[in-house]
Amino acid sequence: xxxxxxxxxxxxxxxxxxxxxxxxxxxxxxxxxxxxxxxxxxxxxxxxxxxxxxxxxxxxxxxxxxxxxxxxxxxxxxxxxxxxxxxxxxxxxxxxxxxxxxxxxxxxxxxxxxxxxxxxxxxxxxxxxxxxxxxxxxxxxxxxxxxxxxxx
Amino acid sequence: xxxxxxxxxxxxxxxxxxxxxxxxxxxxxxxxxxxxxxxxxxxxxxxxxxxxxxxxxxxxxxxxxxxxxxxxxxxxxxxxxxxxxxxxxxxxxxxxxxxxxxxxxxxxxxxxxxxxxxxxxxxxxxxxxxxxxxxxxxxxxxxxxxxxxxxxxxxxxxxxxxxxxxxxxxxxxxxxxxxxxxxxxxxxxxxxxxxxxxxxxxxxxxxxxxxxxxxxxxxxxxxxxxxxxxxxxxxxxxxxxxxxxxxxxxxxxxxxxxxxxxxxxxxxxxxxxxxxxxxxxxxxxxxxxxxxxxxxxxxxxxxxxxxxxxxxxxxxxxxxxxxxxxxxxxxxxxxxxxxxxxxxxxxxxxxxxxxxxxxxxxxxxxxxxxxxxxxxxxxxxxxxxxxxxxxxxxxxxxxxxxxxxxxxxxxxxxxxxxxxxxxxxxxxxxxxxxxxxxxxxxxxxxxxxxxxxxxxxxxxxxxxxxxxxxxxxxxxxxxxxxxxxxxxxxxxxxxxxxxxxxxxxxxxxxxxxxxxxxxxxxxxxxxxxxxxxxxxxxxxxxxxxxxxxxxxxxxxxxxxxxxxxxxxxxxxxxxxxxxxxxxxxxxxxxxxxxxxxxxxxxxxxxxxxxxxxxxxxxxxxxxxxxxxxxxxxxxxxxxxxxxxxxxxxxxxxxxxxxxxxxxx
Numbered sequence: 001x002x003x004x005x006x007x008x009x010x011x012x013x014x015x016x017x018x019x020x021x022x023x024x025x026x027x028x029x030x031x032x033x034x035x036x037x038x039x040x041x042x043x044x045x046x047x048x049x050x051x052x053x054x055x056x057x058x059x060x061x062x063x064x065x066x067x068x069x070x071x072x073x074x075x076x077x078x079x080x081x082x083x084x085x086x087x088x089x090x091x092x093x094x095x096x097x098x099x100x101x102x103x104x105x106x107x108x109x110x111x112x113x114x115x116x117x118x119x120x121x122x123x124x125x126x127x128x129x130x131x132x133x134x135x136x137x138x139x140x141x142x143x144x145x146x147x148x149x150x151x152x
Numbered sequence: 153x154x155x156x157x158x159x160x161x162x163x164x165x166x167x168x169x170x171x172x173x174x175x176x177x178x179x180x181x182x183x184x185x186x187x188x189x190x191x192x193x194x195x196x197x198x199x200x201x202x203x204x205x206x207x208x209x210x211x212x213x214x215x216x217x218x219x220x221x222x223x224x225x226x227x228x229x230x231x232x233x234x235x236x237x238x239x240x241x242x243x244x245x246x247x248x249x250x251x252x253x254x255x256x257x258x259x260x261x262x263x264x265x266x267x268x269x270x271x272x273x274x275x276x277x278x279x280x281x282x283x284x285x286x287x288x289x290x291x292x293x294x295x296x297x298x299x300x301x302x303x304x305x306x307x308x309x310x311x312x313x314x315x316x317x318x319x320x321x322x323x324x325x326x327x328x329x330x331x332x333x334x335x336x337x338x339x340x341x342x343x344x345x346x347x348x349x350x351x352x353x354x355x356x357x358x359x360x361x362x363x364x365x366x367x368x369x370x371x372x373x374x375x376x377x378x379x380x381x382x383x384x385x386x387x388x389x390x391x392x393x394x395x396x397x398x399x400x401x402x403x404x405x406x407x408x409x410x411x412x413x414x415x416x417x418x419x420x421x422x423x424x425x426x427x428x429x430x431x432x433x434x435x436x437x438x439x440x441x442x443x444x445x446x447x448x449x450x451x452x453x454x455x456x457x458x459x460x461x462x463x464x465x466x467x468x469x470x471x472x473x474x475x476x477x478x479x480x481x482x483x484x485x486x487x488x489x490x491x492x493x494x495x496x497x498x499x500x501x502x503x504x505x506x507x508x509x510x511x512x513x514x515x516x517x518x519x520x521x522x523x524x525x526x527x528x529x530x531x532x533x534x535x536x537x538x539x540x541x542x543x544x545x546x547x548x549x550x551x552x553x554x555x556x557x558x559x560x561x562x563x564x565x566x567x568x569x570x571x572x573x574x575x576x577x578x579x580x581x582x583x584x585x586x587x588x589x590x591x592x593x594x595x596x597x598x599x600x601x602x603x604x605x606x607x608x609x610x611x612x613x614x615x616x617x618x619x620x621x622x623x624x625x626x627x628x629x630x631x632x633x634x635x636x637x638x639x640x641x642x643x644x645x646x647x648x649x650x651x652x653x654x655x656x657x658x659x660x661x662x663x664x665x666x667x668x669x670x671x672x673x674x675x676x677x678x679x680x681x682x683x684x685x686x687x688x689x690x691x692x693x694x695x696x697x698x699x700x701x702x703x704x705x706x707x708x709x710x711x712x713x714x715x716x717x718x719x720x721x722x723x724x725x726x727x728x729x730x731x732x733x734x735x736x737x738x739x740x741x742x743x744x745x746x747x748x749x750x751x752x753x754x755x756x757x758x759x760x761x762x763x764x765x766x767x768x769x770x771x772x773x774x775x776x777x778x779x780x781x782x783x784x785x786x787x788x789x790x791x792x793x794x795x796x797x798x799x800x801x802x803x804x805x806x807x808x809x810x811x812x813x814x815x816x
Contacts, residue, residue: 018493018494020497021494021497021502021505024497024502024505024506025505025509028506028509028510028513029509029513031513031549031550032513032516032517032546032550035517035545035546035549035550036516036517036520036521036546038545039517039521039541039542039543039545039546040520040521040524040538040542042541042542042545043538043539043541043542043545044524044536044537044538044542045536045537045538045539046534046535046536047525047535047536047537048535066537078754103677106753106754111732114732
């Protein structure tokens with residue numbers, strides 16, 4: 001009887017001999033939680049529209065943000081040295097925001113009124129220096145019907 | 153054509169429902185006829201879905217633009233193999249492809265498991281689960297997102313495929329990845345069958361493990377191919393962006409890796425029974441979630457809250473699947489007791505457990521980072537984005553731990569390791585790793601992250617080599633075979649073990665490639681007039697203007713460059729139907745230790761006098777990642793190679809005199 005009881009308790013998941021494994025598992029779980037929390041705090045980038053960025057005023061300067069807006073028609077200028085671009089983005093409720101980008105990877109889709117997401121910092125002169133520029137592909141609406149010209 | 157496809161899908165839906173009812177009722181009331189009828193219905197579902205898929209393929213091949221889906225994704229100017237690939241390029245077609253491959257896989261499984269045996273009691277439930285999934289897909293394809301929607305008047309030509317998809321990558325990555333996601337349904341079905349039938353011993357374990365390996369290698373290759381495609385088409389110099397779409401395809405694979413390891417612990421020591429069931433369920437749920445995210449676009453943009461029409465259906469299906477699976481699990485929980493205990497932290501069992509915890513930790517971290525923007529916006533009305541820095545910071549250390557474990561685990565004995573055993577096993581590999589790092593330091597590799605990464609890889613490589621060499625030597629001493637033969641028969645007799653080692657080496661190649669390309673990437677930009685050069689590393693790139701070609705349907709601009717005397721032509725392609733979306737073809741020169749990667753960013757002027765703007769990268773060790781992918785496939789094939797079955801031979805021989813029944 002006593003033997004059976006002892007057998008049962010050593011087979012239970014919560015027997016004391018399993019303690020070291022719970023500790024090991026707990027350590028790993030804590031490590032993961034720590035990495036995730038630190039990671040999110042350290043690397044999360046706030047995503048704003050142009051109006052929201054401008055509404056923040058001088059508090060927004062020198063902080064890493066992602067800003068989205070549409071490319072103002074005619075504002076895309078390539079640097080004479082060929083390695084940078086200047087342009088302006090705006091949304092319906094904002095003033096144009098001047099952006100400068102000197103990285104090599106100008107998206108293929110850059111064009112008037114394309115939605116642009118620029119990641120970088122606003123400097124004290126009000127120009128947004130971008131370290132990364134993404135352009136959203138103009139989605140061909142899947143529901144668009146064939147136009148008349150598609151028929152012969 | 154459209155009507156035929158639609159009828160097949162609706163028929164498949166009805167038969168799938170029938171198969172579920174017939175199989176489950178049949179096995180509960182012990183009616184062999186009902187069970188057989190359910191199985192026949194399953195075969196018929198495979199046939200009908202195949203017919204629907206073939207109908208769509210034929211429609212593409214003959215340019216039947218009366219089908220909206222064909223019109224939307226192909227054009228007459230496209231090459232035929234790309235037209236057939238367009239079949240799975242859009243939402244509806246890729247869902248049909250997913251269902252089609254699942255129906256074929258399930259038919260193969262039914263065929264393989266046709267012989268009598270203890271597993272036969274599981275099969276009706278397996279059929280029920282697979283038919284439930286296929287029935288759901290047929291519901292979507294038949295009534296919500298049909299590839300057979302017809303246009304009132306057939307247009308003369310189609311729109312064609314998005315320019316980014318005109319690449320070899322398009323022909324192989326989506327089919328491999330979608331098949332990888334669907335194939336987790338099968339090991340999941342065996343687990344659910346085990347719970348439903350109450351057969352919680354080893355019947356389901358061996359089958360789930362084997363089919364799990366198949367799913368694992370297909371999904372793994374799908375991910376590697378995706379990285380390869382992104383690398384040579386998108387032109388940003390990298391191969392993995394920690395994009396939501398990439399992450400959701402990786403997570404089921406990570407959980408699957410944990411599963412194929414811990415399932416071995418159940419096979420050998422009858423442990424982790426409950427845990428393995430939860431693992432394979434999570435792998436399946438993540439694969440459904442992945443299919444949903446990849447095909448509905450919900451996570452592509454932080455602001456995309458408008459779910460596509462299939463969204464609510466997927467979420468409902470996933471919720472029902474989770475609730476049903478957990479209900480079955482808790483019902484059977486009292487019977488899921490381990491046969492053995494964990495004896496020591498220094499044991500194979502503990503290594504498997506820590507392996508599981510690390511893989512699940514990485515999966516959780518990636519999952520949280522991927523959905524965090526949605527959560528933050530929903531709860532705190534704060535728009536945030538979580539990018540590669542988060543994922544690298546979190547996944548890096550955990551995956552480093554996994555690599556370390558890859559070296560330690562296989563050398564640990566079951567139950568408990570003695571100190572002598574530890575010394576004997578690890579002395580050489582550790583020494584080898586230290587020596588290797590010293591050599592690398594002399595060659596200039598001193599970055600702490602690279603030292604740690606390469607050091608771990610060298611250590612694990614040392615353990616694998618030690619295993620092969622010691623094994624071959626032991627065989628040679630025991631059987632007298634020469635060393636080569638000894639090695640061959642060693643592998644042949646222990647395919648799971650040594651095939652597994654080969655797969656581990658494949659992971660080392662991928663890991664080393666990732667470390668090398670992250671730490672030692674070099675880049676520069678330049679705008680060059682004809683005759684001017686830019687130098688990066690050992691390469692001098694000289695510009696010679698551009699060459700423009702108008703091909704059918706596409707305008708191609710080559711940057712004409714010479715690199716150390718040899719020709720290199722990065723390209724930009726502009727398709728007539730997509731004037732706003734140029735696509736980039738990277739100029740790539742690969743050598744075993746590094747890639748020279750040149751992108752034509754822009755140009756000014758025309759012909760041989762044009763100025764070209766280039767983005768130039770040197771990416772070390774990236775080709776090791778692709779080599780690792782190939783080795784991954786080879787190693788898995790070795791582990792799964794069927795064992796030689798003794799041949800049976802008919803022998804006639806006279807019975808001896810005096811034997812019973814012999815009179816003369």
